[in-house]
Amino acid sequence: MTLTTIGFDADDTLWHNERFFRLTQARFHDLLADHAEVAQLEQRLLAAERRNVGAYGFGVKGFTLSMIETAIEVSAGRVPAAVIGEILAAGREMLAHPIEILPHAREAVEALSDRYRLVLVTKGDLLDQERKLAQSGLGDLFDAVEIVSDKRPETYRAVFARHGTGADQGLMVGNSLKSDVLPMLEAGGWGVHVPHEMTWALEHATPPAAHPRFAALPDLGGLAGLVAAIAAGAAG
Structure with a gap:
């Protein structure tokens, strides 16, 4: 793989x-x-x-x-x-608040943009998410953007089939275990949890620590290294 x-x-x-x-x-x-x-x-x-x-x-x-x-x-x-x-x-x-990029976010996206297809997968109001992406200055680094109504295993299967080579050859990074990690793991991919100090109560879930395709990072600073290790293991 x-x-x-x-x-x-x-x-x-x-x-x-x-x-x-x-x-x-x-x-x-x-x-x-x-x-x-x-x-x-x-x-x-x-x-x-x-x-x-x-x-x-x-x-x-x-x-x-x-x-x-x-x-x-x-x-x-x-x-x-x-x-x-x-x-x-x-x-x-x-709906008009200014965008404040999280630490290491730009560096993480830029470091991976030359080697992998990058897809932004986000929930929320269509116009608001489009506004925030435009103001972030990160939009040009992504090969595709999907603003979805919910994040379920079938969502990730469809998104990674449409913009990649399938969920089993994909990795999802996010702060929500419930939305970004668990359904991606169920879809067959890798899930990387990068927790935020504030997370909506409806997004809480128990980390699947024993899952072989689950990983956690304290911030996005270590993402490029983690992806390189995962890719090396997958290729091997």
Whole structure:
């Protein structure tokens, strides 16, 4: 077996993202302080996100709608229109936040771009993900970009067949065990976990430490070396 194609997650793998959700959630707590305690708001909002992700998808728009739904629920329908307006404004601000590349991200992508097919595989709002990729300055380094509704084994099989030589000759790098690593391993490829200090609760999972195609790195600085070792082992 050879390694021909490498996939990268985007949010919180190549650039910061979750921090903007956390800041907006803190603002949401302040807006609803008269109606619920912080712990209750967090619990109700997470339940709304889990309930709505199948209908609204991942990203800022679904998060904003879940905040509005939660505000209506905890206030028994009495939330002021001005508060709804503030929530909508917070969502719009998230869709315009500047991009901050994570340490070693550019170097990691550049180091691999000459030897492998690189594919960006990301979830989220189409326009928002396109905006962030354009602002990141990394777009020209990728051979293909896939903005998907969800990340499942069949997603990776299709993406790596379309842009590479199959998932079994592909490697996926990301901060989410649930979305970037576990389904890629199930699809037959390699999965590399690069954790971020902030990860959405719905993306948590147990590391598959015993899996022969699983690896973890503290940051992207060691990715090129890891890929070289995997490729050497695969070729051998």
